[in-house]
Amino acid sequence: AKQDGKGQFSFFEADMDRKVRDWHEMEHDLREAIAAHQFELHYQPLVSLRDDSTVGFEALLRWHHPRRGLVPPAEFIPVAEEAGLIHEIGTWILETACAFATKWPEQISVAVNISPLQLGNGQLPFTVASALSKSGLDAARLVLEITEGVFLNDSDQTVTALNQIRALGVHFAMDDFGTGYSSLSYIRQFPFKKIKIDQSFVRGMLENPESLAIIRAVTNLCQDLGMIATAEGVETPAQAQALKLLGCGLAQGYYFGRPMPAAETFRLFRHDNRL
Numbered sequence: 001a002k003q004d005g006k007g008q009f010s011f012f013e014a015d016m017d018r019k020v021r022d023w024h025e026m027e028h029d030l031r032e033a034i035a036a037h038q039f040e041l042h043y044q045p046l047v048s049l050r051d052d053s054t055v056g057f058e059a060l061l062r063w064h065h066p067r068r069g070l071v072p073p074a075e076f077i078p079v080a081e082e083a084g085l086i087h088e089i090g091t092w093i094l095e096t097a098c099a100f101a102t103k104w105p106e107q108i109s110v111a112v113n114i115s116p117l118q119l120g121n122g123q124l125p126f127t128v129a130s131a132l133s134k135s136g137l138d139a140a141r142l143v144l145e146i147t148e149g150v151f152l153n154d155s156d157q158t159v160t161a162l163n164q165i166r167a168l169g170v171h172f173a174m175d176d177f178g179t180g181y182s183s184l185s186y187i188r189q190f191p192f193k194k195i196k197i198d199q200s201f202v203r204g205m206l207e208n209p210e211s212l213a214i215i216r217a218v219t220n221l222c223q224d225l226g227m228i229a230t231a232e233g234v235e236t237p238a239q240a241q242a243l244k245l246l247g248c249g250l251a252q253g254y255y256f257g258r259p260m261p262a263a264e265t266f267r268l269f270r271h272d273n274r275l
């Protein structure tokens, strides 16, 4: 029995060793990823439920690792945050997304995800201003998606930075709404333009009365406060129809379009006679 216990412990240790090695290796590889052009932004359409038209895209980061292949953001963004690389990577994301958005029709917006750590050093307002001026993108076409995680560190300093960015004309969306503890208190502290209803609510909305009630409540809240409700993770026409009936303004999900390489986004404007 002792032997077994020790064996299991060694196995566990070996497993930990591998994870630590993996983490260090990934951190090392991440340091080279920008210069080696291994990052790419994919874009997922945001669709108006009124007429199914594309009103914008969310930029989603992809890493083509030379040996591991495509690494999902959920695996490497925590490593980039821990290693302090998220500032450099975040700047690349903002500059690339703003520059690309200038190629779309002028009513189309671009949403960029911001890590809570990017708000930690006071530089983000300058980074955003610089991405806008380098690209020439109208600030009103840029939306920054933040989670309530940004308020958890130094809430005062964060709100100051958010207001500086807001003063540039940039808009904000509260991402993953409903999954945290106090999202409601944050929409009182800062003027969000959009609330993104987390996909966990959308997934069960037709089977689960609680999920449906929560979506209805968030949609009504948005209407009362002049915000736009956006449903994430819409995968079926039945979900899209139900969301439309609830008065939800925008939707995003595999039903409307998967995240796609930049060049494919133009297909969505083919029928737009302004082009």
Ligand code: C2E
Residues within 6 Å of the ligand: 044, 059, 060, 061, 072, 073, 074, 077, 093, 113, 114, 115, 145, 175, 176, 199, 232, 233, 234, 235, 252, 253, 254, 255, 259
């Ligand atoms: P998120 O911001 O909530 O992004 C939405 C995620 O849901 C994306 O996963 C997207 O591909 C996925 N998704 C979209 N529609 C559907 C659907 O209909 N069904 C399902 N099951 N999933 C759908 P992705 O691209 O793997 O990104 C995961 C997370 O990684 C993002 O969650 C975000 O937190 C983070 N992330 C992605 N790109 C960036 C970035 O450029 N910067 C930062 N800081 N974080 C990023």
Ligand code: CA
Residues within 6 Å of the ligand: 058, 113, 145, 175
């Ligand atoms: Ca997002």
Ligand code: CA
Residues within 6 Å of the ligand: 175, 176, 196, 198, 199, 232
């Ligand atoms: Ca989300």
Ligand code: CA
Residues within 6 Å of the ligand: 176
């Ligand atoms: Ca998320």
